[in-house]
Amino acid sequence: MTTFKTIDDLEPAQRLLVRIDVNAPVSDGVVQDNRRFARHAETIAELLADDHAVALLAHQGRPGRDTFVTLEGHADVLADHLGRNVEYVPDTFGEEALEAIRNLEAGDVLVLENARMCEEELPEEAPEVKADTEFVQTLAPEFDAYVNDAYSAAHRSHASLVGFPLAMDAYAGRVMETEYTANSAIRKREFDGTVTMVLGGTKAEDLIPVIERVDDTVDRFCLGGIVGELFLRADGHDVGYDVDGTEFFDHQWDDHRETIERVLSEYGDRLLLAEDLASEDGAGERAETAVGEIEKETSYLDVGSDTAERYADLVRESEAVFVKGALGVFEDERFATGTVEVLSAIAETDCFSVVGGGDTARAVDMYDLEAEDFSHVSVAGGAYVRALTGEELVGVDVLERAA
Ligand SMILES: Nc1ncnc2c1ncn2[C@@H]1O[C@H](COP(=O)(O)OP(=O)(O)OP(=O)(O)O)[C@@H](O)[C@H]1O
Numbered sequence: 001m002t003t004f005k006t007i008d009d010l011e012p013a014q015r016l017l018v019r020i021d022v023n024a025p026v027s028d029g030v031v032q033d034n035r036r037f038a039r040h041a042e043t044i045a046e047l048l049a050d051d052h053a054v055a056l057l058a059h060q061g062r063p064g065r066d067t068f069v070t071l072e073g074h075a076d077v078l079a080d081h082l083g084r085n086v087e088y089v090p091d092t093f094g095e096e097a098l099e100a101i102r103n104l105e106a107g108d109v110l111v112l113e114n115a116r117m118c119e120e121e122l123p124e125e126a127p128e129v130k131a132d133t134e135f136v137q138t139l140a141p142e143f144d145a146y147v148n149d150a151y152s153a154a155h156r157s158h159a160s161l162v163g164f165p166l167a168m169d170a171y172a173g174r175v176m177e178t179e180y181t182a183n184s185a186i187r188k189r190e191f192d193g194t195v196t197m198v199l200g201g202t203k204a205e206d207l208i209p210v211i212e213r214v215d216d217t218v219d220r221f222c223l224g225g226i227v228g229e230l231f232l233r234a235d236g237h238d239v240g241y242d243v244d245g246t247e248f249f250d251h252q253w254d255d256h257r258e259t260i261e262r263v264l265s266e267y268g269d270r271l272l273l274a275e276d277l278a279s280e281d282g283a284g285e286r287a288e289t290a291v292g293e294i295e296k297e298t299s300y301l302d303v304g305s306d307t308a309e310r311y312a313d314l315v316r317e318s319e320a321v322f323v324k325g326a327l328g329v330f331e332d333e334r335f336a337t338g339t340v341e342v343l344s345a346i347a348e349t350d351c352f353s354v355v356g357g358g359d360t361a362r363a364v365d366m367y368d369l370e371a372e373d374f375s376h377v378s379v380a381g382g383a384y385v386r387a388l389t390g391e392e393l394v395g396v397d398v399l400e401r402a403a
């Protein structure tokens with residue numbers, strides 16, 4: 001049972017401001033379709049079928065990163081999923097946005113510009129502060145209600161997520177409702193056998209606290225991706241440095257070095273680090289290197305095959321497996337070995353399993369794995385791991401307060 005209002009509680013034919021989360025990988029400036037688009041398209045289709053007029057609000061990337069792009073491509077991907085036109089408005093709450101919103105008719109849908117291009121969206125501030133911004137105060141009167149479908153961003157106290165529910169009637173969309181229900185239930189489960197957590201991807205800041213918080217329930221952590229390399233660096237290996245202009249490692253190391261070193265020393269017996277890594281050789285092929293021989297100047301893009309096999313074996317003997325983040329750049333088939341071996345091992349067994357992360361969940365579809373072979377495939381990453389640790393999600397909290 002949920003403690004917020006859902007779209008089942010909406011009167012028909014309302015003018016709705018709908019927050020979705022289609023934050024996705026961007027390749028050569030082009031946004032890549034992922035599971036999030038398909039899931040939100042279902043909510044949008046349901047709202048349009050009920051004659052609501054829908055203006056979508058979303059974010060993409062973070063300022064300063066090359067994934068920080070407009071939402072024009074997102075409108076096209078959504079249009080493909082919905083099988084109808086989705087208007088893109090290159091403005092968040094200025095005159096152009098207001099005019100487009102006022103022209104919306106029942107059954108119409110448009111996408112406003114990347115919310116993070118609006119100065120008041122970031123940084124993290126209390127919901128009351130966000131509710132008072134010009135962004136929220138300008139848009140709120142244009143609508144009958146606000147719908148938050150962005151469970152996967154509900155851990156961020158940003159204006160588009162926490163400001164509107166305090167300024168207008170607020171409801172949860174279908175993705176918010178189903179992800180909240182599934183992820184909250186996971187925490188209450190108890191397991192007799194071994195519980196394994198596979199942690200990878202790029203966001204160390206989201207994952208390091210998890211290791212400390214779930215230490216009473218998780219027996220071992222298999223690390224990979226950028227997060228795994230940061231731990232290897234803390235373990236004295238010459239890896240986990242930004243090379244070729246990347247911006248994955250150095251700032252995270254500067255910000256979290258002490259925590260990583262402390263977690264490694266306190267939980268070291270339960271933390272499994274890669275024993276080999278993979279990179280691209282001069283001929284563009286996958287090359288494997290044992291961690292004893294790794295080089296600071298090389299960009300490592302996957303865990304090695306021995307590590308992938310070892311992690312897959314550990315998964316096979318587990319009663320529950322939780323995955324957050326990819327073990328390598330699985331979008332490139334040469335570096336998908338770690339991620340795909342682990343996911344395939346989970347799919348083969350009947351353990352309780354959750355795969356989380358907006359990008360990571362995409363690997364399930366890309367490599368022809370069946371979502372039905374996992375207990376839950378979550379489109380959320382940071383929000384899912386916070387739910388696992390029992391941490392409150394501010395975006396959910398304000399929906400509850402609004403109800
Ligand atoms: N060694 C690596 N170098 C560069 N990128 C990596 C590496 N290992 C994994 N990745 C990238 O990590 C991404 C997935 O992790 P990310 O931290 O973005 O989490 P996520 O699954 O999308 O969760 P969230 O929803 O929190 O964003 C993949 O797109 C993959 O390419």
Ligand SMILES: O=C(O)[C@H](O)COP(=O)(O)O
Nearest residue numbers: 021023152153358381382
């Ligand atoms: O992709 C995600 O996990 C969410 O959209 C949140 O994005 P963020 O980590 O850039 O805040």
